[in-house]
Amino acid sequence: MKKNVAIIAGGDSSEIVISLKSAAGLSTFIDKERYNLYIAILKKNEWIVELPDGTNTVIDKNNFSFQEKGVGKKFDFAYITIHGTPGEDGRLQGYFDMIGMPYSSCNALVSAITFNKFVCNNYLKGFGVKVADSIRLFGGESADTDEVVSRLGLPLFVKPNVGGSSFGTTKVKSAGQLQEAIAHAFAEGEEVILEQFIAGTEVTSGCYKTKEKAVLLPLTEVVTDNEFFDFDAKYNGQVDEITPARISSEMTAKIQEETSRIYDLLGATGIIRIDYIIQATGEPVMLEVNTTPGMTTTSFIPQQIHAAGLDIKSVMTEIIEDALLRRK
Structure with missing residues (x-):
């Protein structure tokens, strides 16, 4: 029997517009032959599921269930793509842990740590990760x-x-x-x-690990004429995103290894993305860790998966099945 998968979008911050775009992207990436997909939109005072007939139905927060054509249904898995509160800061992860729902991203503690840039950077600094003051x-x-x-x-x-x-x-x-x-x-x-401010070449590094393997994705180089990689650069095309990045194989390997190390230091799960600046001295400085990276059709992670020669539906299946296996 096909499992019911909820793509969790929405949130309580300005990033809701990006979250909804990521949900639309994920709905094309996840294998519909294998899973029944639903988009669940969570806002502060409204949790709903979009049904295949175009209508919406309310989610029962007691167990994250819903009604479809008079029949009660439950989800088997949640793919969280809320950027901001409550999906990126650990609150939703804590809720899902309490009701026993497997999900795609890091646990509540790791999500809370990485969502707080100052806490995350100073935590990792204690392990020798180079960060900006x-x-x-x-x-x-x-x-x-x-x-x-x-x-x-x-x-x-x-x-x-x-x-x-x-x-x-x-x-x-x-x-x-x-x-x-x-x-x-x-x-x-x-x-x-x-x-x-750290001057240099900006790159971003994606990574995911399952019980079977670790996948270090090709780096993306971020080039923009804007003052920095701002909203317009990210979402309105005012940027060149070059995958793989135009850096040496040695530097690529160094950053990928650091991404893998940070993944383990945090105890991360699912796909994460870490941003860096490579200084003129050749020393990479970590900017921040993203545990719910954007998943629009043009986002970094889909670009990197494609550049790696991987099939994104297979990657999504690996993420889902690994999380389900960990819950058994």
Whole structure:
């Protein structure tokens, strides 16, 4: 009997628009001959499932079940593609753990750690991972401009500490821009991170592991004329994404090995993507870890899977079946 798979989209942040695009991508990537696919959209006050006839039905939060044509149904697996709260910060993972639902991404603890950029980077720094220097601000907390510039230099980045898709992010090039940039970032979240700017070549590295194997995907090089890899660069085509990246095989292997090491240090599961800057000195600096990477048809991970010569439906099946096996 075919298993029921929920593609979990939506969320409570500005990234909902990207989440819905990822859900549409996943609905073409996952094998429909093997699984019954449903898109479940989770918002703060509304959890629904889109049915094949175009109607919606409410999800029972007690066990994540739903009704279709008067028949009660339950899901066998959840593929989480919410970018932001509650699907990327561990809250949804904790819920699924409590009801015994297998899912695609990292567990609640790992998701919570990686969602908080400052916590994640400083955790990994303790294991020798090279990261940019940063300062964290909590809601209502101020920063002295002179002290920040003295420590981090200019330019520097100001962004929400928990969030993605570059919402609320500013590249600050002068001291006079700092306070406005902090206010802009606080509009997106309760914590803000001020981060040292690292010049160099930006690359991103995808990886997934199952009980049977580890797959280190080709790197993608990110080239944009914008100030940084912002929302327009990510989603409005103002970027060149080159896969495989135009770097040496030695550097590629070094970054892939570091991605694999970070995967294990975190205890990650499913597909993750890690962003780096390769400095002019040849030293890669880790920017951040993404445990629910975008899965639109043009996102990095699908590009890297294609460049690796892999079939994306087979990869999705591996992810799903491995998670189901771990639950037995």
